[in-house]
Amino acid sequence: MSRRSEAKKARRNKRRAAKNATWLPDEALEGLDERLDEVVAGLEEFDARLTERGWIFDVDFDDDVGVIWYWPPSAAEVEDPDEVTAATMVALIEAEGGEIAHVVLVGTDVDYQFGLDELFDYLDPIEGYRLGDPLPQFDTG
Template sequence: MSKRSDAKKARRRKRQAARNERWIPDGVMEALTEQTTTAAVLEAFDERITERGWVFDEELSDEESALWFYPPSHAEVPDEDLVSVTTVVLTADDAADIAHVVFVGTADDYQFNFDELFECLDVVEAYRLGDPAPTFPDT
């Protein structure tokens, strides 16, 4: 009986050792979960905005920010400190659901959560250089 008990204990230790090798520390798992969630949010945002004609700016986007621009709003802007096309920017520093909008010919930063942005996107897309500053309903 002792040999059977020892064999049983050995099998159990082997199973536990194998399980521990596959175990992912909580901090690592949380970071992976957060990154996966962020990637899913960005993918869904990209899908929604690009189907409306916005273009992801691969040249200016990086690990810290993702940019989309609205080609119909493009205009020649005399001041290089002002944007030449209406742009939506998501930054790593912000919460995952904050979008910055900068209108063509301005440097003003309008901030929206994603729901607000998509509710106001018609106004954002309609803005052209020289138009009065857009107004948005209280959301």
């Protein structure tokens, strides 16, 4: 066999191996589609619940990491915006599957974590917090 034929065969085998590594049975693919639809619907509902209260979705955030909403009334000038947040924010991190709402209050670097539904039980004190206020206490136990 010539070198050219060997190279062609090696490329074909490599393509087949890659295809086989990512192939899923139709049943599994249908299940994934349904799960994806559920996740998207859940995120759309979460976004709607936040934005109807006045939270702003941050379109400039790196969506490979996750998604962020911020609370405009909390915005303040902070000494070091690289160290602390300039507005209260809620983040969902892709690596966690978007299952945990991370809340960082303006002027802090403290990461409060809530379940997605649980977050809405605590939004009043989160939204009421302003730079310099005592940190709210969350009874999550």
